[in-house]
Structure formats: C-alpha cells, structure tokens
Amino acid sequence: MIELAVIALRGVQYALISLTFGLPAFVLLNRPHLDERALQGLRAQVGWATGAMVVVVPIAILAQTALMAGSWSGALDPQALLVVVTGMGLGVALALRWVAALAEGLLFAFRLKGRGFWFPAVLLGLVSVVTLAWTGHGAATECVGKFIHQGSTAVHAAAAAFWIGALAAFLWLAFRPIEPGSEEEARAAAMLTGFAGSGTVAVAILVATGLVNTAFLVGPSRVLQLPQSLYGGLLILKLGLFVLMLALAALHRFQLAPQMAARSAHALTHLRRSLLVEFVCGGLILALVALLGTLSPPMAM
The missing domain is CATH 1.20.120 (Four Helix Bundle (Hemerythrin (Met), subunit A))
Known part of the structure; x- marks a missing residue:
C-alpha cells in the first residue's frame, strides 16, 4: 500500500507541476488573445494547482519516509523525516518543490497581476520542474x-x-x-x-x-x-x-x-x-x- 501511495502521489505532483508551470507559460505566449475573463479563469486554475501542491508535497514526504521506514507509523518519526529531507536527493527535491509552491502562493497573497504575476509564476513552476530530474532514474546515473x-x-x-x-x-x-x-x-x-x-x-x-x-x-x-x-x-x-x-x-x-x-x-x-x-x-x-x-x-x- 505504501508503494502504491508513493506512485499515486508522484503522478499527482507531475500533473500539478504541469499546471503551475505550463499554464503561466501558455498565458505569457498568448496574452494578446486572452480577455480579462479568460485571464482570471486561468489564474484561478493556477491558484488551485498551487494550493494542491502545498498540501500534496508534505504528504509525499511522509509517504517516502514511510517507504524507507517500512510503515506509516515510521513516517511520523522526526529523525526519519530529517534523514529523508536533508540526507536524500529525493527529499531535498521535495522540500525545494514545496518551497517553490509556497512562494507561488505568495504571488496570490500579494495580489500581483499582469506580467508581475505570470512571469514569476513561470520561474517558480520551472523550479518545480527541475526538481523532477533529481527524483527519477537520472539521479542514479x-x-x-x-x-x-x-x-x-x-x-x-x-x-x-x-x-x-x-x-x-x-x-x-x-x-x-x-x-x-x-x-x-x-x-x-x-x-x-x-x-x-x-x-x-x-x-x-x-x-x-x-x-x-x-x-x-x-x-x-x-x-x-x-x-x-x-x-x-x-x-x-x-x-x-x-x-x-x-x-x-x-x-x-x-x-x-x-x-x-x-x-x-x-x-x-x-x-x-x-x-x-x-x-x-x-x-x-x-x-x-x-x-x-x-x-x-x-x-x-
């Protein structure tokens, strides 16, 4: 069950990262064709994806810790969590991904608009994208x-x-x-x-x-x-x-x-x-x- 949870959470993160990076990039390339109503709707989609990332990534860290510890109860061990987040490339990538999601959330908190919102959103989404290279087979090469x-x-x-x-x-x-x-x-x-x-x-x-x-x-x-x-x-x-x-x-x-x-x-x-x-x-x-x-x-x- 822990393995299935890790796989499912991995897939969910892939989908959310696609939204937090791909949607803002799409808007920057197509702003002349988008009216205000469309921009507001797409901004809301990015907001939902960002909020979901803030929630899902810590759960993924817990699941990865549980996989390493061999049980869900082991995921609550502070020492085990510290080892995953600071001592494993996967854990560091997940932590950075969470920080990027939090930072993207601040764009909404400060109510930034126009390029002042979409351009930083692309950059922060790109940070999350890059962390994917640290969590797959490439990291083992x-x-x-x-x-x-x-x-x-x-x-x-x-x-x-x-x-x-x-x-x-x-x-x-x-x-x-x-x-x-x-x-x-x-x-x-x-x-x-x-x-x-x-x-x-x-x-x-x-x-x-x-x-x-x-x-x-x-x-x-x-x-x-x-x-x-x-x-x-x-x-x-x-x-x-x-x-x-x-x-x-x-x-x-x-x-x-x-x-x-x-x-x-x-x-x-x-x-x-x-x-x-x-x-x-x-x-x-x-x-x-x-x-x-x-x-x-x-x-x-």
Missing part, C-alpha cells in the same frame, strides 16, 4: 553521464509540462460558454494556430531528449528487447499515447482551427471532444511515467 542525463530529464520534463499545461488551458477555454461563430471562438482558433510554433518546438525537444534518456535507460542494444519486460511494455504504451497526442494536435491545428476561423457550426464541438481525448492521453502518460520511475530500466538489470 553515475560519472559525467549523470549531468547529461539529469539535464536532459529536466528539459524533457519542462517541455512535457508546457504541452500538458497548454492543453489544460485550451481545454478550459474551449469548454467555457461560447457562442458558435462568436469573437471568442475566433480568438480560440487564433490561439490554436499561434501555438503551432511553440508546440512544434516542445515536440522537437521531447523527441530529442526522449532519445537521450532512452539511450541511458535502455541502450541501443536492448531496444528490440523492450517488449520482453514490464518496463519496456509500459514505455511502448507511453510512446503510443504520445503519437496519438501528436495526431490530435495536428488535427486541431490544420483542420479544426481553420474551421473555427471560418465560423463552422460544428468545429467547436469537435474541438472539445478532441481536446478531451488528448488531455486524457496526457494524464495516462503522467500515470505511466510515475509508474516507470519505480521500475528498473533494462540498463539497470
């Missing part, structure tokens, strides 16, 4: 390769968080009450079209860093053996979901966005369904990543 692997993991996590955060923003914007053929629908189409550039960069980064990480975790000689292990099977499933998300993103950009710009009557309905499917795929990928982080990759076997 040795020698010079450790820095390459951790750097690649951090960049990979940032690109993934940006994509999923932007997807969450699109989903929220699309499911607002919008009149077909209205100006709001035209703005949504403009954002989908404008996202093509940054989205393409994110995908290119994901592919490049994914290849680097696979080289460290699997190795070229073991690629064909991936289906023979649980780790390999889950990795293949993750890649399949990624390809499906790419196909849906292309559908949004090249078919649905032009239809919305042309004020097609059914384009918004199709977009909502497609975005929902892509968002579910993204959630499944985060769950798979949380599980893969607990399994031994082929290079460690």
Whole structure:
C-alpha cells in the first residue's frame, strides 16, 4: 500500500507541476488573445494547482519516509523525516518543490497581476520542474553521464509540462460558454494556430531528449528487447499515447482551427471532444511515467 501511495502521489505532483508551470507559460505566449475573463479563469486554475501542491508535497514526504521506514507509523518519526529531507536527493527535491509552491502562493497573497504575476509564476513552476530530474532514474546515473542525463530529464520534463499545461488551458477555454461563430471562438482558433510554433518546438525537444534518456535507460542494444519486460511494455504504451497526442494536435491545428476561423457550426464541438481525448492521453502518460520511475530500466538489470 505504501508503494502504491508513493506512485499515486508522484503522478499527482507531475500533473500539478504541469499546471503551475505550463499554464503561466501558455498565458505569457498568448496574452494578446486572452480577455480579462479568460485571464482570471486561468489564474484561478493556477491558484488551485498551487494550493494542491502545498498540501500534496508534505504528504509525499511522509509517504517516502514511510517507504524507507517500512510503515506509516515510521513516517511520523522526526529523525526519519530529517534523514529523508536533508540526507536524500529525493527529499531535498521535495522540500525545494514545496518551497517553490509556497512562494507561488505568495504571488496570490500579494495580489500581483499582469506580467508581475505570470512571469514569476513561470520561474517558480520551472523550479518545480527541475526538481523532477533529481527524483527519477537520472539521479542514479553515475560519472559525467549523470549531468547529461539529469539535464536532459529536466528539459524533457519542462517541455512535457508546457504541452500538458497548454492543453489544460485550451481545454478550459474551449469548454467555457461560447457562442458558435462568436469573437471568442475566433480568438480560440487564433490561439490554436499561434501555438503551432511553440508546440512544434516542445515536440522537437521531447523527441530529442526522449532519445537521450532512452539511450541511458535502455541502450541501443536492448531496444528490440523492450517488449520482453514490464518496463519496456509500459514505455511502448507511453510512446503510443504520445503519437496519438501528436495526431490530435495536428488535427486541431490544420483542420479544426481553420474551421473555427471560418465560423463552422460544428468545429467547436469537435474541438472539445478532441481536446478531451488528448488531455486524457496526457494524464495516462503522467500515470505511466510515475509508474516507470519505480521500475528498473533494462540498463539497470
């Protein structure tokens, strides 16, 4: 049960980090297309995600301590907690992640607005993203390769968080009450079209860093053996979901966005369904990543 709790909490943190970093980054790139009502709504989503991070991270620290101690009661031992938070890279990363969430919460407490809110939110969210590189397989890599692997993991996590955060923003914007053929629908189409550039960069980064990480975790000689292990099977499933998300993103950009710009009557309905499917795929990928982080990759076997 403790192991399942650790995996679940890991996945929840991945999702929340995607929101606390990806949503503000999306807003900074799309502010000309966002009205005040949209900005307030997206700001509220960041606020909920930040509040959840403040609560979830200490629970994750307790769960990690319980895993180390072998029982939930052991998680309440102050000495054990101190060892986890100060003596383990994972604990230090979780503590820093919590501090970043608290600092992001202060942005709401001081009621900062405009770039004075969104830019610091991106930076603090990025801090949380970088801590992910300290808690996965990259942290176990040795020698010079450790820095390459951790750097690649951090960049990979940032690109993934940006994509999923932007997807969450699109989903929220699309499911607002919008009149077909209205100006709001035209703005949504403009954002989908404008996202093509940054989205393409994110995908290119994901592919490049994914290849680097696979080289460290699997190795070229073991690629064909991936289906023979649980780790390999889950990795293949993750890649399949990624390809499906790419196909849906292309559908949004090249078919649905032009239809919305042309004020097609059914384009918004199709977009909502497609975005929902892509968002579910993204959630499944985060769950798979949380599980893969607990399994031994082929290079460690």
